[in-house]
Amino acid sequence: MLEKMARVLVVGAGMTGAASAALVRQHIPEIGSITIWDKGRGAGGRMSTARCPEDSSITADLGAQYISLTKEYSNKRQSIYNELIQQGILSSMTGKIEGPNNFDEPGTQHFVTPLGVSSLVKYFINKSDAKVKYQHTVADVSFDSDRKINVETKEKIIENFDVVILTLPVPQILQLKGSVHDLIDRETDLKCGLQSVSYSSRYALAMFFPPQTVLPISWSAQYLADDPCIRYMAVDQIKRGQANASVGQSLVVHTNVPFGLSHLEEDMESVKTIVMRRVREVLPDLPEPLCAKIQRWRFSQIHKAYKDSPGCLILNKAPLIILAGDGFSHSTFDGCLDSAEAVLKTVKENIEIQKQSRPTSGL
Secondary structure, three states, rough: OOOOOOEEEEEOOOHHHHHHHHHHHHHHOOOOEEEEEEEOOOOOOOEEEEEEEOOOEEEEEEOOOOOOHHHHHHHHHHHHHHHHHHHOOOOOOOOOOOOOOOOOOOOOOOEEEOOOOHHHHHHHHHHHHOOEEEOOOOEEEOOOOOOOOEHHHHHHHEEEOEEEEEEOOHHHHHOOOHHHHHHHHHHHHHHHHOOOOOOOOEEEEEEEEEOOOOOOOOOOOOOOOOOEEEEEEEEEEHHEEEOOOOOEEEEEEEOOOOHHHHOOOOHHHHHHHHHHHHHHHOOOOOOOEEEEEEEEEOOEEEOOOOOOOOEEEEEOOEEEEEEEEEEHOOOOOOOOOOEEEHHHHHHHHHHHHHHHOOOOOOO
16 A cells, blocks of 8 residues: 555656656655666766766767657647756757757757756656665565565665666667566566557767867758668757867767668677778768767667557556656657656555445444
């Protein structure tokens, strides 16, 4: 039974996890502590911002590049976007985007994150007042005799919680051991549904350039349609509207999905060499970078979501385990908010059901 001051664990410090934690904190007074665990070294997930190893003032968004508010979501989410704009987390995109893409639908507004896309996730984490622990890779989620949920990491850290919200990519959820594995394994339809969720894979490369470097580029972002390797490039500081000659710039390159799939299991440095060679073929006048960093996105964007995109699923009611993330919606900022709002609704309904089931004493 979910008691007052319940302990909640959110697994995953990406956008869905951060927004879920913030909404639960804001709307459910019965919640006590909220903890977020993530296997990485910092917040963001696929909304990550990297720093140049040689000059930490130069940053690059290796995951999500900009936020697109479609006409469909305009009325539903306008207040959230207004809040983020007022707080300086978002600003209207003014840079030039070239090339064919699927994001310029009629009525769509594009926004950038002046401080890097991870600042968007951090904003929601701060609103949640959650205790965040990084380099915590969850391996086992099991029930104990006191109707609690024991969560164990690969680092052999074990804690118990009343509510667990798993926002990992679905293939990683399927790799978990313990009660979560058993619950999924015994429900054939659920297991098949989860196994059907698929993601695209790609690489992201950041090339960091020292201050005063002039890049031979007239656009802020560019999509390439038929390139054998590259799908997207952006000068991050121009894209964000933060270009400043006294601060170094970064060129971000995303590979296309076929390239990502065909090189998915190769050595990262080898792939880095291939991508950088192709960048120089496309941009032959590009200066020598200070350094470069490559990121493999094995689970980049949702290719096929869970059937009917429910936002989240209840895996167990008491104690409460919820599966959430873009695998149950779609891979956009608003898709993550859809999932987080579904989590909030599910937790609130679970609390109300348990309140009604409690025995009442007579006079």
